[in-house]
Amino acid sequence: MKNDNSVNILKKTIQEITQPFKDLLHTSRALLGLNLSYVLEGITYFGVVSLLAIYFNDYIKLDDIRAGNMVGVLTAGITLSMLFLGATVDWIGLRKSLLIALSFMLAGRILLTLAPNLGAPGLWNSAHIFAMLGILGIVLGYGIYQPACYAGVKKLTNEKTAAMGYAMLYALMNLGGFLPGIISPPVRKAFGILGVFWVYVALTVVGILIVYFIISKKAYEEAVKEANNDKLIEEKDDDTLGNMTLKEKIRFYVKNFPLKDKRFLYFIFILMPVQTLFAHNWLTLPLYTSRAFEGFVQNNFEFFVNLNPILIFILTPMVAAITSHKNTYNMMIIGTFVMASPTFILALGPSINTLMTYLIIMTIGEAMWQPRFLQWVAEIAPKNMTGIYMGIGQFPWFLTKIITSLY
Secondary structure, three states, X not given: OHHHHHHHHHHHHHHHHHHHHHHHHOOOHHHHHHHHHHHHHHHHHHHHHHHHHHHHHHOOOOOHHHHHXXXXXXXXXXXXXXXXXXXXXXXXXXXXXHHHHHHHHHHHHHHHHHHHHHOOOOOOOHHHHHHHHHHHHHHHHHHHHHHHHHHHHHHHOOOOOHHHHHHHHHHHHHHHHHOHHHHHHHHHHHHHHHHXXXXXXXXXXXXXXXXXXXXXXXXXXXXXXXXXXXXXXXOOOOOOOOOOOHHHHHHHHHHHOHHHOHHHHHHHHHXXXXXXXXXXXXXXXXXXXXXXXXXXXXHOHHHHHOHHHHHHHHHHHHHHHHHOOOOHHHHHHHHHHHHHHHHHHHHHOOOHHHHHHHHHHHHHHHHHHHHHHHHHHHHHXXXXXXXXXXXXXXXXXXXXXHHHHHO
């Protein structure tokens, strides 16, 4: 009898873990297109960011400090632009938002790649101006793109698939952060950094084609109906604010603006301390692994710095599958505690064992809470306001980058 009970418990556990994956596999073509677009954009974004400081050194002839400033303009600018442009998806719909965002990013990346050949190098000279205009295009595009993607997951999933949908999108972003380490080196050695940038321009074009053809109007409408098949909802192409006049739309936004929601504001700002650990992954960890260690870790410090994204890609869907039925608040409380706790392990001194323990436990904690946070923001947003909620939800991340760099 005991053996039968053990077998039943094992079967039930395996079913609980595998069922969310099965549910997600049976979701729509539109969600597949969104995920494909997101992983390509992850590759392109992280690929460009990792080479940007060297690009400004070698091609625009800026010193280290100014080159670092340019990277800061891009990363902080994107977070800030989400605050102002996150509402785009609410106003014009998912498909149009993605196409406009990717078009901005395409123009920006082409200009960034061409800038060294369009003018004279040096601070505030013509090449620098063209490069900054390229960054502006990327900033504007990304400010629309990321809130639109998470609003899209809300539209294209149901209760069964929502948790896994957000987890997969977050995991794919991190996969995108890992893959440039494989794609970039051979291209860079053969054609230089500008050659790598042209590859990312091509991937942006592929991303536009995926949105246009895979997330077609028909596929989008079918996906929304499928996700909401238990509700009596009439959907047009891209869920907008309907037939409201501009004055009515503005009144609607003022009435429901996220900054009026005290619970929402408290929740996003209380997470700032734990969010600083994200920033330390690229502000502190590269210096720590390259200076405090000797031998293998020091010689291969990039590998350890980039372990977090690939671990997130592997662990996030697994954690989401196991915890998909758990309360979001509880998962965020436990997840943030787990993520913060191993930082103290590093105080024991530099050792491969403490470093790996820190990275693994921190990543498990991140996998527990970060996708659920994004899901929570999307789900508490009133109808037709997911984009602006996602955009403002990113604002503490902008402040976190500044705070972390100061201390």
